[in-house]
Amino acid sequence: MRRMTARPANTHQARLLQLLRDSGPNSRAQLGDQVDLSRSKLAVEVDRLLETGLVVADGLAASRGGRRSHNVRLNPELRFLGVDIGATSVDVAVTNAELEILGHINQPMDVREGPVAVFEQVLSMAAKLRASGLAEGFDGAGIGVPGPVRFPEGVPVAPPIMPGWDGFPVREALSQELGCPVMVDNDVNLMALGEQHAGVARTVHDFLVVKIGTGIGCGIVVGGEVYRGTTGSAGDIGHIQAVPDGRPCACGNRGCLEAHFSGAALARDATEAAQQGRSAELAGRLEANGGLSAADVAAAAAAGDATALDLIREGGRSTGQVIAGLVSFFNPGLVVIGGGVTGLGHNLLAAIRTQVYRQSLPLATGNLPIVLGELGPTAGVIGGARLISDHLFSPA
Amino acid sequence: MRRMTARPANTHQARLLQLLRDSGPNSRAQLGDQVDLSRSKLAVEVDRLLETGLVVADGLAASRGGRRSHNVRLNPELRFLGVDIGATSVDVAVTNAELEILGHINQPMDVREGPVAVFEQVLSMAAKLRASGLAEGFDGAGIGVPGPVRFPEGVPVAPPIMPGWDGFPVREALSQELGCPVMVDNDVNLMALGEQHAGVARTVHDFLVVKIGTGIGCGIVVGGEVYRGTTGSAGDIGHIQAVPDGRPCACGNRGCLEAHFSGAALARDATEAAQQGRSAELAGRLEANGGLSAADVAAAAAAGDATALDLIREGGRSTGQVIAGLVSFFNPGLVVIGGGVTGLGHNLLAAIRTQVYRQSLPLATGNLPIVLGELGPTAGVIGGARLISDHLFSPA
DNA sequence: GAACTTTCTCCACTGAGTGGACAAAGACGT
């Protein structure tokens, strides 16, 4: 199949495509209710979209007491690729134009091996999905990388945990390989887009997404749009000071949030506790697995281990301390906690909540939900698909 | 003179009015260069604006090698009122439609006396300006108050330092009294608008304005627009924890930034130092004035007093500590320091800069200017005029 | 089968916006 290359010709068409993406098949009448255009004009634009092939007829809907409506929907053969590159693993997924996941693969990986090796892996994962019959090709791809990105060009800039990627033309390279438009963004921003599109943040306009994985980052959404900052490093909260004169951090300072709580820090602290004999539970797991991860701490806490619980509580306190400041400053309508450590679940959430509600002013926290992300590991790939569809479903 | 009531009929007219406001008298040709409309259409819209009286002819400009242009400008009789209500004083100013200050009065005042008393004072100040022949009436007014505001309604919400104002319909009441449209906002947001319009932030799209006066607040500008948060309390950074287990704060917590550094805190610390005999300079001033203010500390520091200098440096360090976190999070293109304590000048600025540059990541601070505001005490009133003109110069 | 609903199409009309021709007004060289 030849891939779609058409783009909406005007804002009306863009709006219609986005409506069809977000609410599935619709009749002309239903579209008209949401789009503030005369029925005549709307019919014209829908017909033009049908001509481009982006939209196809979808049969007759059931009657609601009158003439049955002719539904239209986004072309079901459109395929987007969502790629979420983490520090230690990659997620690749295929979606249709309505951003439903048709297939999803996760593989371990190390970003530090550099862009060439990682892309080889990503491309082979994409090929596998294609080979399984889910897609004959891709109409667009959205990629998330664990570091700051100069968004318009799709190029990582000075990424701390992936030094080899600095300045690598991710967007251009992947667009070449995949033969379709590509957008690149920070992984946390993709997660925010994902939760906004299909998760807990569907109705909020200003919110924060705190992703606690190997590192810690924050996605910022202002007025429904991801805010990326002047140099693309907005949300880089891992190196905000959480503990004065605290632990030394790789960045050269002391007491950075990331040095005190993150997947990596938690594993380190748990190992330390096990070795010092402060927890039999953790020591057993260390013995068994030859190492400890955040998941081990979660399991130990679930098994009632006090030390593990303490580690989580202490981490939640540090995180909550920083988030409290951000809440005072940003006054969001929602805070979403996500990332690898969401396995720590409600113990973590409770610790964060306590700290934030205690430290921020009532006006900012009065009606502020602090919740776990809904999408788990799929938030990033859905966000990727959303990112590229936002791009393709806007006037050229 | 009957006040102007016309509003632009469409976005083109709004755009033209804003252009004329920001760059003064212009010929049709010059306007055409900036507005992406055909000369014909532009002429039509300009003619309509002339009919409304918002815009008037302004004679012929000098020739530039061809036919001389007929300039047009905003009606020079338009008058805006800018009001900046602080904790301890009020600024009221009259501007023309180009937001040039024609007259400016500052008077001491205490917000805690409540809205009724304060408005009486504001109205009498406005009357004084009118009586001096600067205005026959006002076409709009922009008011800043030192606390959070529910912006669409123009009503203060839960303002900590002005409890009597909670829920008072400032916008409606003043609109009634002045007989013109009124917009109300947080004083720090007005300052941000002022610096954006006529100060240091003219070319930046994403920036922060930190106002250090009796309290501490922060104005946030995203994509050229003031960001106010979900409940209007965005930028309320005075109660972010700057010093763990630090000084007790009126809000009930400990170590809040405002408890450690602000006009009030500085005066308190200076008085303490004077009484403990740590500074002869400050003790002398305490004796002479019967009390100490931030200005006294500034003067003492300028006279070489080490204790005063230490107080400023320590305050700058706390402030810088908090700002560093905000810079990491928000990645602004500029940070402006303003408010009453700008009298502390470069000693304060240096301390803040040191702390921010040390604590934030290079990518966020690499090209980040941290500067003092340019407009001083006029920032707020210019911002007020800007606020209402933005409102009036947009389609009804 | 009549009356009512809902969906969709057709068509004449409005009005925003364009671009080119041309007029007005000045600068400059000869």
Add this chain to the structure above:
DNA sequence: ACGTCTTTGTCCACTCAGTGGAGAAAGTTC
């Protein structure tokens, strides 16, 4: 003084997006 060039502004015919009403098509309900 006069023609040429440049810049500014006006006029006008034309295009095209968008509207709203009439009415056809296709159902449901009683």
